[in-house]
Amino acid sequence: MSYSKQARTTTRRIRIRRIRVAGLLIVIAAIAAALGHQLLASSSSTAASPVDVLRSEHRGLRSEHRELPSEPPGALGEADGAVPDGTTVFDDEIPGVANLDPDLLAALRQASTDAADDGVEFFVDSGWRSPEYQSQLFREAISEYGSEEEAARWVATAETSAHVSGDAVDIEHFDSTEWLSEHGAEYGLCQIYSNEPWHYELRPEASDHGCPSMYADPTYDPRMQQ
Numbered sequence: 001m002s003y004s005k006q007a008r009t010t011t012r013r014i015r016i017r018r019i020r021v022a023g024l025l026i027v028i029a030a031i032a033a034a035l036g037h038q039l040l041a042s043s044s045s046t047a048a049s050p051v052d053v054l055r056s057e058h059r060g061l062r063s064e065h066r067e068l069p070s071e072p073p074g075a076l077g078e079a080d081g082a083v084p085d086g087t088t089v090f091d092d093e094i095p096g097v098a099n100l101d102p103d104l105l106a107a108l109r110q111a112s113t114d115a116a117d118d119g120v121e122f123f124v125d126s127g128w129r130s131p132e133y134q135s136q137l138f139r140e141a142i143s144e145y146g147s148e149e150e151a152a153r154w155v156a157t158a159e160t161s162a163h164v165s166g167d168a169v170d171i172e173h174f175d176s177t178e179w180l181s182e183h184g185a186e187y188g189l190c191q192i193y194s195n196e197p198w199h200y201e202l203r204p205e206a207s208d209h210g211c212p213s214m215y216a217d218p219t220y221d222p223r224m225q226q
Ligand SMILES: [Zn+2]
Pocket: 163, 168, 169, 170, 196, 198, 199, 200
């Protein structure tokens, strides 16, 4: 390629780029003008602009799911069952602990007292939950796992969750759940689902007969069928 040919090619490329930039600016200007018009229209007249229609559709969607909280994740606090770090089964002032079934709580406290002799302390990851909190967890699970069916393998709905009724506790840390898998049955504390080694419920008959065999995951639990 000769020098002059190369220079021509370069010039043409620059020109094409300039034309593209100019085209882009025209498009941006057009969008800005349209948006400006819509903003004017929505503020100065009662006619529904496309923006207004979108907004009202969004509101309609929200009101259809009115039973679900509209706050962002994290807005639900201790009163709904959120449990601060370091909470133990003895923390009566934490609603997530205090609202557990009294028999389950008594069994947990007895087990925790005995586990302390083995140098193991129970920490509560989650206990009782309000229906609103459970619904939020279920919605988060749907967005994480991609479908209601898959989410249901990990998180129950507010209607079916044993956490909402105060009958389930999630215990933190491997040493605690290992201790419970070995000794929990003596206290009626049983792991219910194979895929949730942290989730314990009270099965009083377990102290005599051992814990019932586990479900692979919550979807096999008849209680989870609505
Ligand atoms: Zn659980």
